Amino acid sequence: MSKPAPKSGKGKTNEEIFANFQELRGEQRLLANKLSELGMDLNEHKIVIETLRGVEESRKCFRMVGGVLVERTVAEILPELLNNCEQLPRAMRALEEQLARKGADINQYIQSHDIRVQRVDKPDGAGAERDDATAKSNVLVASA
Template sequence: MAKNTSKVGKKTNEEIFAGFQTLRNEQRQLGSKISELQMELNEHKIVIETLRGVELTRKCFRMFGGVLVERTVAEVLPELISNYEQLPKAIQSLEDQLTQKGEEINKYIEEHDIRIQRADRTMPEPPPEQSTSTKSNVLVASG
């Protein structure tokens, strides 16, 4: 049973680069989401501290899906505290995913023999003992 691996096993440099870029974009999105949740955690902390010093029967407003609703502090405070307690778990989960994505990127780099080079630097010369016929992919990162 011979398998035809000529098309499946060989990727062009463009496909390899596109795969790498996809992984990097996913990593950046995870980082952005972590930052967003950390800011949300800080906002929750500030609001909770502020509402703890206010009468429980006082009116307050809360945004639900773009709609501003009127509630009392007694109704909103427990919800905010609950969210505040759950946010660190979500952040930790995303940080774990970010670590896994970094490992996946490193494996991809190794697997496809990618050399990352900054645009403002010149590429180092290969050691003399390396054969000139070895194939290596070079990725130039700008900025």
């Protein structure tokens, strides 16, 4: 029987290195998407706050909380929105820090495994028979 491949950095196969690299990139994309989502939430909060400031405080309004539509008054909702509007930039800064750390982790992983990401572009005039889907592709090269 053959032994399973060791788990140390030196004993990883190119497929394992590539899978780990892709996982790190996926985590980075998730962080970037979440950061973008929080930015849109902040803008929406600001728009709603400005709208509600011009409305009578006793007027009823509705707010979605955890997928449930809740009926409240403007006077009850406005302080909650203002609090959220203060909290969102802090959460965004924390995500930006995590995103920067993830980028540093990816760069370190690329260096430690001697990974080169190459972009292959179709040269002008050459290979005209290839379709556009294969004209540009990324190639991951890991040196063993």
